[in-house]
Amino acid sequence: MEKKEEKTEGIFEKELARLPLNVKNAFLKEENLFEQFSKLIEKKSKEKSMGFFITPEIQLKNNVPQSNFEKMTFNFLLDDFERPVSFFDAKFLLGEEFDKFLIEERTKDKYGQEVVRYFFKKNKNIEFFGTSISILRENCFDSIYDDLKKLGSSVIYSDPRGFISALKTIEIHKNMLLQKFEKYIVVYAGAGSWLRGEKSNDFDIFIVVDDTDVKRMPRLQVKEQLTRIVWQMIREVAMVTGIQIHAQVYLLTDFWDALKDAHPVMFTFLRDGVPFYDRGLYSAWKELLKLGKIRPSPEAIDMHMNAGTQLVDRAKKMFADIAMNEGYYAFLNPAQAVLMLKGYNPTTPKETLKIFKEVLVEKEKSVTKKDYDAFEAAVKLFKELEHNKEKSVKGKDLDKMITEAEDFLKNVKKMFEEISENRTKESMQSSYNELINQLRTLIGYSDKSEKEIISLFEKDYVKTAKVAPFVKDSIKSIIKLKEEHDKGKINITEANKFLKEVRNVLSEIKGVRESDLLGEVSKKKLQLKDENNKAIQIFNYSGKIYLIEFSTQEVYEFKEGTFNKLKESQNFLDNSMYMKFELNEQIILAVKKTLKVKSLFL
Numbered sequence: 001m002e003k004k005e006e007k008t009e010g011i012f013e014k015e016l017a018r019l020p021l022n023v024k025n026a027f028l029k030e031e032n033l034f035e036q037f038s039k040l041i042e043k044k045s046k047e048k049s050m051g052f053f054i055t056p057e058i059q060l061k062n063n064v065p066q067s068n069f070e071k072m073t074f075n076f077l078l079d080d081f082e083r084p085v086s087f088f089d090a091k092f093l094l095g096e097e098f099d100k101f102l103i104e105e106r107t108k109d110k111y112g113q114e115v116v117r118y119f120f121k122k123n124k125n126i127e128f129f130g131t132s133i134s135i136l137r138e139n140c141f142d143s144i145y146d147d148l149k150k151l152g153s154s155v156i157y158s159d160p161r162g163f164i165s166a167l168k169t170i171e172i173h174k175n176m177l178l179q180k181f182e183k184y185i186v187v188y189a190g191a192g193s194w195l196r197g198e199k200s201n202d203f204d205i206f207i208v209v210d211d212t213d214v215k216r217m218p219r220l221q222v223k224e225q226l227t228r229i230v231w232q233m234i235r236e237v238a239m240v241t242g243i244q245i246h247a248q249v250y251l252l253t254d255f256w257d258a259l260k261d262a263h264p265v266m267f268t269f270l271r272d273g274v275p276f277y278d279r280g281l282y283s284a285w286k287e288l289l290k291l292g293k294i295r296p297s298p299e300a301i302d303m304h305m306n307a308g309t310q311l312v313d314r315a316k317k318m319f320a321d322i323a324m325n326e327g328y329y330a331f332l333n334p335a336q337a338v339l340m341l342k343g344y345n346p347t348t349p350k351e352t353l354k355i356f357k358e359v360l361v362e363k364e365k366s367v368t369k370k371d372y373d374a375f376e377a378a379v380k381l382f383k384e385l386e387h388n389k390e391k392s393v394k395g396k397d398l399d400k401m402i403t404e405a406e407d408f409l410k411n412v413k414k415m416f417e418e419i420s421e422n423r424t425k426e427s428m429q430s431s432y433n434e435l436i437n438q439l440r441t442l443i444g445y446s447d448k449s450e451k452e453i454i455s456l457f458e459k460d461y462v463k464t465a466k467v468a469p470f471v472k473d474s475i476k477s478i479i480k481l482k483e484e485h486d487k488g489k490i491n492i493t494e495a496n497k498f499l500k501e502v503r504n505v506l507s508e509i510k511g512v513r514e515s516d517l518l519g520e521v522s523k524k525k526l527q528l529k530d531e532n533n534k535a536i537q538i539f540n541y542s543g544k545i546y547l548i549e550f551s552t553q554e555v556y557e558f559k560e561g562t563f564n565k566l567k568e569s570q571n572f573l574d575n576s577m578y579m580k581f582e583l584n585e586q587i588i589l590a591v592k593k594t595l596k597v598k599s600l601f602l
Helices: 002-017 021-029 031-044 090-101 133-141 146-152 163-181 219-241 252-260 264-272 281-290 298-341 349-363 369-387 395-440 450-462 470-487 492-523 585-595
Strands: 049-061 064-078 102-108 114-120 126-132 155-158 185-191 203-209 245-251 274-278 525-530 535-541 544-549 554-559 562-565
Touching (some): 002 021, 002 155, 021 064, 114 126, 155 163, 163 203, 163 245, 185 264, 203 219, 203 252, 219 245, 245 252, 252 264, 298 349, 298 369, 369 395, 395 450, 395 492, 450 470, 544 585, 562 585
Parallel strands (some): 203 245
Antiparallel strands (some): 049 155, 185 203, 535 544, 554 562
C-alpha cells in the first residue's frame, strides 16, 4: 500500500505543477478533504478502486467553454469488470459513513429524468460523482462520451493502474485528431487488457479512416501520411500527460478486406474493443459479428489452412537455423576462446576441432572425451545442414544439442577462468619486477636493493609530495598484495587490483623520472646574458660544446678555439646526451668574439 500512495502523491503533484498558481491553490485548499475521502472510498471498495480525478465546472462565456475552478467534481472510478453494476450508488458503497461526508440532492435533467447528485458537506461547491468501468464501456457503445469529455480537462488525483491517465491521453489525442480530420475518421477505439482494468503499459488504439473518396493520392501514401501525423500528435500529448499510447491506423477499404479474410486482429478488435468515437460503423460491425453475419470467405479458409502447412515448414526451418547458428557457435566460440588464451591464433572450425582434440583432450587431458564428442557432433551437423538444405532437425535433437552445449560451456568456462587466473597471478611477478626496474632508473637508485628502493622512494618522493597523494596508499597496497601473492593466498580480484595499482605508480614514476632528468639537464646548461641583455646558453651535448643565441635562434659549435655558426638546424632532444663541462677563459673569449660583446653576466 505504501508504494501505491507514493505513486498517487507523485501524479497529483505533477498535475498541479502544470496549473496556474490560483488554480493550484484552489485544489490544495481542499487536499485534506480529498485525502480523507479517497482513503475511505478505497477502504470501502476493497481494492477495487481505479482512482480519482477532479474536473472543474464548464461554463459558456460568449459561446466559449471555460473552466470554473470555484466549482468542481471529485470523480471516482470503480473496477466492476468481473461483476458489473447497473448504476453507481454512493450510499450503498459508503453505508453509515455517507452522512459524515456527503449530502444527496435529487433533480431532473433536461429530458425530465430524475437525477441523484452528491455534494460534500464541508464544501457544497464540490460534487462527488462515481462510475464504473462497465458503465463507462456501455456509455461508449451507446455513443455517450460525457465521462470521457470530463477527463480531457481533469486533474488526476490518484491512478494506481494508469487507467485514468490513459483515458485522459486518449481523449486529448482523439480531440486533436478530430479537429484536423473529423470528416475522415470512421472509428477511434481502444482494445487490450487495460480496458478490462488490468494494470498495463500498453495502451492500444485503432483508428479507421475513410479512404473511399481519395482520388489524387495513392492509398498507401495516404496511410503513411496519416500514420505519421497520428504519431506526431501522440508524442505531443505524451509530453504533457506522460503516457505513451500505441496507435494502429487502417484505411476503411483495407479493414473490410481484412474482415473478409478473417484476420484475427480485426475479429479481436471488434469483439473486445471499446469505441471512443464512432460514426455508426463500429457498432454495426460488432452487432454483425455477434449475429454471425461476418463470416470468412472460402478463399480466407483456404488461406488459413495453407498457413498451417507453411508454419510447420517454417518451424522445421527454424529448428535447422537454431542448430546451425546458435547451437553450433555455442560450441565453436568458447573452444576458440580457450585456444586463443593458450596462445593459438583463431583458425577454421575444422582446424579448431583438430587443435582442441590434440591439445586439450589428448595432451593436457583438461577436456573430457564426452565434451569433445558433443563438439564434434555439432560441427558434423552444421556441415550436413550447410550442404543439404532438405535435412531436418527434430526437436529432441535440438534439445539434446542445447543440453550438451550447456555442459560443454560450463566445463570450458571453468577451465578458461582457471587459465585466466593463473596468467593474471603470473603477470603480477613480472609487473612487480617492472616496477622495481623503473624505480632503479631514478637518479641515485640504480645500485639499491629491492627493499631499499621502495623505502627510499617513499622518503624522497611520497612523503615530500613530489608524486600524487594516491601513491602513498598504492605503495602500501602493492606491498601487502605482493606478500599475499608470495604466500599463494591471493584471488583474481586482488590480483587485478595489484596490477591496477602498479600501473598507476609506474605512470607517476615516469613523470618524476622525466622531471628529475630535466632538472639534471638544466644543471648542465649554462644560462648567460650579454651587455645588451640578450639571453644565451652554453652546453656540452655528446662531447661537443654548443652556443645558442635566443634572440636570433642561431646555433654555434665550439671548434678549434672559436664558435662557428651551424648552417643546418640541430636536434638536442635526447636528454641523456647532455654532459658536464667546465667553463674556461678560452670559451668565454670565443663567446664574446662571436657575439661581438665586451661583457657576459650570469
